[in-house]
Amino acid sequence: MQDSELSVAEAGESGALRRVLARLSPARAARLGPGDDCAVLAFDGDAVVTTDTMIEGPDFRLAWHSGFDLGWKLAATNLSDVAAMGAAPTALTVSLACHERTPVALLEEIAAGLDAACRELAPGCGVVGGDLGRAPVLVVSATALGELGGRAPVLRSGARPGDVVAYAGYLGLAGLGLSLLFRESADPDGAAHAGGLARLRERHPVELAAQLAPKPPIAAGVLASAAGATAMMDVSDSLSLDAARLARASGAILDLASGRLERGFSVQRGVRVPLPAMLTGGEDHGLLATFPRDAALPEGFVVIGEVRAATAEAPELRLDGAPCRPGGWDPYTVRPPGS
Amino acid sequence: MQDSELSVAEAGESGALRRVLARLSPARAARLGPGDDCAVLAFDGDAVVTTDTMIEGPDFRLAWHSGFDLGWKLAATNLSDVAAMGAAPTALTVSLACHERTPVALLEEIAAGLDAACRELAPGCGVVGGDLGRAPVLVVSATALGELGGRAPVLRSGARPGDVVAYAGYLGLAGLGLSLLFRESADPDGAAHAGGLARLRERHPVELAAQLAPKPPIAAGVLASAAGATAMMDVSDSLSLDAARLARASGAILDLASGRLERGFSVQRGVRVPLPAMLTGGEDHGLLATFPRDAALPEGFVVIGEVRAATAEAPELRLDGAPCRPGGWDPYTVRPPGS
Structure with missing residues (x-):
């Protein structure tokens, strides 16, 4: 043998x-x-x-x-x-x-x-x-x-009104990779097979790599802390789900700007990523952080919105000022297509 | 609901x-x-x-x-x-x-x-x-x-010729519990059922508790270190398997004395434990340790043997001076009876 x-x-x-x-x-x-x-x-x-x-x-x-x-x-x-x-x-x-x-x-x-x-x-x-x-x-x-090297941990709960919201890493690419895999390398009932995989890897190497072997910006975490990040979390389930969690933990409103998201992330490594994919795709494991408005953002972070006070309103996620219904991954309630 | x-x-x-x-x-x-x-x-x-x-x-x-x-x-x-x-x-x-x-x-x-x-x-x-x-x-x-509170970790590799071998905790009880469960609360093919369980718990509460919810002597670990233990490990697979590992890691011969084992462990919490069950029963999670001969052993440790030099011989486990073939648990090669 x-x-x-x-x-x-x-x-x-x-x-x-x-x-x-x-x-x-x-x-x-x-x-x-x-x-x-x-x-x-x-x-x-x-x-x-x-x-x-x-x-x-x-x-x-x-x-x-x-x-x-x-x-x-x-x-x-x-x-x-x-x-x-x-x-x-x-x-x-x-x-x-x-x-x-x-x-x-x-x-x-x-x-x-x-x-x-x-x-x-x-x-x-x-x-x-x-x-x-x-x-x-x-x-x-x-x-x-x-x-932590002597620094305080950066929690989800530290976002303050007036802060900017920023993101480092890929956004939506891993989710696009998963959709491609289900569409082209699975049976109609959702069972995965390796059939179309080689061709898919050739045609969509970026999305597949993002899904199968993601490269989150690990070093950016320490840099963000050193730059004064007030709150931070890893986006694993989706930007909309995780940003809503950060908003609730901080008791604030996180208002994302679609224009900023599109300028920053509509083309990543040559791949076109539509706004809904940025908001609901999971597994990119980028860093969502808030910084004081005057902070010098570390390399890799892109401003995508701002933090506002939740005074008479509930803390929540908004997109261009309007409530944004979060969508993404829950292992028990969300199923891959066809499963 | x-x-x-x-x-x-x-x-x-x-x-x-x-x-x-x-x-x-x-x-x-x-x-x-x-x-x-x-x-x-x-x-x-x-x-x-x-x-x-x-x-x-x-x-x-x-x-x-x-x-x-x-x-x-x-x-x-x-x-x-x-x-x-x-x-x-x-x-x-x-x-x-x-x-x-x-x-x-x-x-x-x-x-x-x-x-x-x-x-x-x-x-x-x-x-x-x-x-x-x-x-x-x-x-x-x-x-x-x-x-570790400033102390050096106690490794498996520190046993020295002349040390005593000692054990703290139950020995063989958890294995007896598993045998009872397979004999009285499982189908002939090894499939567990809850049928005889209540009666078994009534008749053999000690063995069942040892198997289902063991109480290893956690605090004895720090005490052993403070008392100068030269080597230590947790006995999870069986005394014979784990003592053989400690012998090999230390490059020494661990010679267990059946008389000492029987004096120390043949009756535990009122239950009779035969020598083979002490040697091959797993999952008690007691502590096997070696100490310099003149060390004051912490409460709970019982001397069960001695360490000898492996000069012309291979490091190994012995029982009363004779090679002892280890037996116990390997998740891939050992199966519960009937499975």
């Missing part, structure tokens, strides 16, 4: 782990990496921690996601939550559960994707520990840690 | 989360708890981090485990890995994924069990953040953080 075909059942837990660990680079903050009951991390001041899980079926499909892309996306989504606090990611722990017939090679690819995403998006950060288990579908879960 | 019957699909992600979060007490170290992109934690020196996942099917069965027990066990297994480094647990993050028809009440029970285990086993520690997703089976995953 070829080594590339060996299943986790055949390799056993420790055999599979050995091959997975070989794909990982050490984290700078790790005094002790994987292999003991815990990893040991050096911390400089307060730490931030977040966790995010992706499950085969609702969150990803192996017909579309390579192991590498999946590992990359798992890292990216967790790192962006750390960035959204104004912190620098230092370490990830990862839990993988899979069917016993899963090739160890797939787990190795996931590890390689995790490692590459850390190296590119958050140099110095790395996987310091994990867990391997058995499940009927592939479940990949990560917890990310970061350090 | 009764509130207790509401499913996560009906409650939606934020509705379900609100009810789950209401069951949690704040962690002492949390400067910011759940609700933002990350939690913020105060750390006093180096941190330890570990992760452990439990999946419906291979790791637990809802016919046997109440939500409360499941949450308790998830906390206990993660806290014991922190204790095994000689650290004090400070915070947990938890990821729950379930079918959309799962009652929110089950998730609330899991949260209540997590919270109760933290309060009883590691006061001050608590859940600081999490994630809720959709999966075909229930997947519960936790990451635990702890602080």
Whole structure:
């Protein structure tokens, strides 16, 4: 049997782990990496921690996601939550559960994707520990840690009337990628297949990369904090859903300007993105932040609106001054088309 | 519809989360708890981090485990890995994924069990953040953080010839509980049912509690470190498997004495535990540690053997001087009886 075909059942837990660990680079903050009951991390001041899980079926499909892309996306989504606090990611722990017939090679690819995403998006950060288990579908879960370097965390609740609203990262591209995949690489009932995938990747490389292996602007989180961001969050579900959350948390009105959104984001990497896709597409993991009007915005942030007082009115999201009904992703109530 | 019957699909992600979060007490170290992109934690020196996942099917069965027990066990297994480094647990993050028809009440029970285990086993520690997703089976995953309080971490690799081997906690009880459940509360093909469960709980409360909601000696980890433990680990797979790992990591021979094991553990909480059950039963999550011969062992630790040099011989586990073939739990190669 070829080594590339060996299943986790055949390799056993420790055999599979050995091959997975070989794909990982050490984290700078790790005094002790994987292999003991815990990893040991050096911390400089307060730490931030977040966790995010992706499950085969609702969150990803192996017909579309390579192991590498999946590992990359798992890292990216967790790192962006750390960035959204104004912190620098230092370490990830990862839990993988899979069917016993899963090739160890797939787990190795996931590890390689995790490692590459850390190296590119958050140099110095790395996987310091994990867990391997058995499940009927592939479940990949990560917890990310970061350090604030003495700065206060940037919360969702700090937006103040008069602040500008700004966004860094892609906006709507990942959602367009998902729509393309469902339209051209799935059965009418929504079941993913790899049939049209190669052609789709050729015709729409930007949207597919944004969906399958997003590159959120991780370093922009620390820069935003240093520039005086009053509130910040990672846009994972959609701009409209997440901006409405930031508005409620801050007790303010966030008024987005369609003209600014269109000037800033209607063409991204050569792809035309319509306004509704910017507002309802999820999974870009860009940073939504508010800044004092006189702040010098860090590179990458584009002003998309302003914060207004919610005095006699309820805190909410508006678009060009009118109430904007949020739309986007809820794992239990929103379904991909056809499912 | 009764509130207790509401499913996560009906409650939606934020509705379900609100009810789950209401069951949690704040962690002492949390400067910011759940609700933002990350939690913020105060750390006093180096941190330890570990992760452990439990999946419906291979790791637990809802016919046997109440939500409360499941949450308790998830906390206990993660806290014991922190204790095994000689650290004090400070915070947990938890990821729950379930079918959309799962009652929110089950998730609330899991949260209540997590919270109760933290309060009883590691006061001050608590859940600081999490994630809720959709999966075909229930997947519960936790990451635990702890602080070393200025002490060096106790690794698996520090056992030295001349040290004594000691163990704190129950030994074999959880494994006996699992055997009883498979014998009396499962179909011949291994499928769990709740049929004989009430009677089993009445006749074997100790073994069942040890399996379903274990109480590992979390505080003993810090005490062992302070008493000079040279090596330590949490016994999750079995004493023989984990002691063999500690022997290999330390490059030494661990020689367990059956007489000492029997004197210390043949009757636990009134239950007779045979030697093979002590050696191969998993999931007690007690602490296996080595100490210098002249160390004053902390309360709860019982000497069960000694460390010898592996000079001309391979590092390995022995029982009464003879090689001891380890047996226990590997999620991919070991199956419960009948499965």
